[in-house]
Amino acid sequence: MQSPKEAKGRWQRFKDTLATVSVEPVMLLDGLAFSNMVVLVENLQMDKICLNTLGESEDVCNNLNDHTDVKKAMSKEAAVFQMYNGVIISLLPLFFILFMGAWSDKYGRKVPLVASMIGHLFYSGGYLFNSVIMKWPVEWLLLVALFESLGGGAVSFLTAANSYISDVTSEDTRTSRIGLANSIWFLGGPMGTLMGKFIFDAGGYKGVFGTSVVMHIVAIVYIIFYLPESHGPFSNKERMKKIIPSKPSLRIRESIAWIYGIDKKKNKGSTRNKTSGEIHREDITLRMMVSDFFNPRRLMESVKSTFRPREGHIRMYVLLLIFSNVLRRLGR
Incomplete structure (x- = not known):
């Protein structure tokens, strides 16, 4: 028969696992x-x-x-x-x-x-x-x-x-x-x-x-x-701490910087990097969010990101995936 301490430990592990869902x-x-x-x-x-x-x-x-x-x-x-x-x-x-x-x-x-x-x-x-x-x-x-x-x-x-x-x-x-x-x-x-x-x-x-x-x-x-916001100025940092240690919003991870070919040295002089690295919630309006969504610059950023040179032939893999999906769609 398991002791109360073992039962409590298993229950705690179950709750910890459930919290990651x-x-x-x-x-x-x-x-x-x-x-x-x-x-x-x-x-x-x-x-x-x-x-x-x-x-x-x-x-x-x-x-x-x-x-x-x-x-x-x-x-x-x-x-x-x-x-x-x-x-x-x-x-x-x-x-x-x-x-x-x-x-x-x-x-x-x-x-x-x-x-x-x-x-x-x-x-x-x-x-x-x-x-x-x-x-x-x-x-x-x-x-x-x-x-x-x-x-x-x-x-x-x-x-x-x-x-x-x-x-x-x-x-x-x-x-x-x-x-x-x-x-x-x-x-x-x-x-x-x-x-x-x-x-x-x-x-x-x-x-x-x-x-x-x-x-x-x-x-x-x-x-x-139920689902807490995980990213950006509206992220629920208190709830996110229970899932994973908090991290600055919009932080450029090393892996993402490598895949997308982002030069982090160039970004050091930007206003956002000089401050906390975040867009503050109080500075955001609904009009700003809507207009930012329809900003044509977003389209150009996506196209440039797709064709940007990357280390390790990553660009070739990205283009092959896109081409494969096009063929799959045409086949349907």
Whole structure:
């Protein structure tokens, strides 16, 4: 039988481990919510094309193998719709992330996390409403995709989540924590797909999309009320001390300086480095944050950062990753 001291030690270790949990629950919820509805998204699109665009009856749409001409016409309409849908979902987040990355380095991670999650909520909520009102044309789903893209999509969410984990981890644990968190997000894929199958059998489209809506709402509440800001002038330094020793906001880490090719000697003369290294909260206004987000300089900084020469052929790896993602998108 274990002594009270041993039991207390184990409980304390459990609490310490639990205290290090940060954005991982949000990543699991997002992975589950997305995969829960991903298969049914295309099914709803096809149903609306058949019922509304082609004007066929429900009996015909449910027995397409017996109506090959309708099936062929529906496939053509679906290809055109999915092309527009893919452009909206892929291109708009690209421009969003070019501005948001540098912005979050200055003001923090919670805003892009909440923005991307609200976009996901609009996506699942939009499909829920469209499944309730089947007479709405399929083009309404393009508007749903637009709202989702305005939040930055999955690219913005994963970028902000990985940046958050980087903020709250030490150099020793950062790689393993980022790998674990991304594994949790991808784990939501098979789990969510399996879960969606059972939910659809029990509650149809409404059950599936409604479940994703609930998970996105829970994730937003978690981010706003539980997750402390990890970076920038709005960071919760008292809570962050319990997770990792505090560090100056906007500090240029040695690893980041090496990867991005930043010359720290040039930055020593700047006004920000002469002071505390931080932007003070009282000096920031909402107007400043909004105007800073839409500053064209952010785009130029991102482009320059991408093509900046780096040691160890890092630039080649970055460009190869970008090219690989472009090929993956084209293949889809």
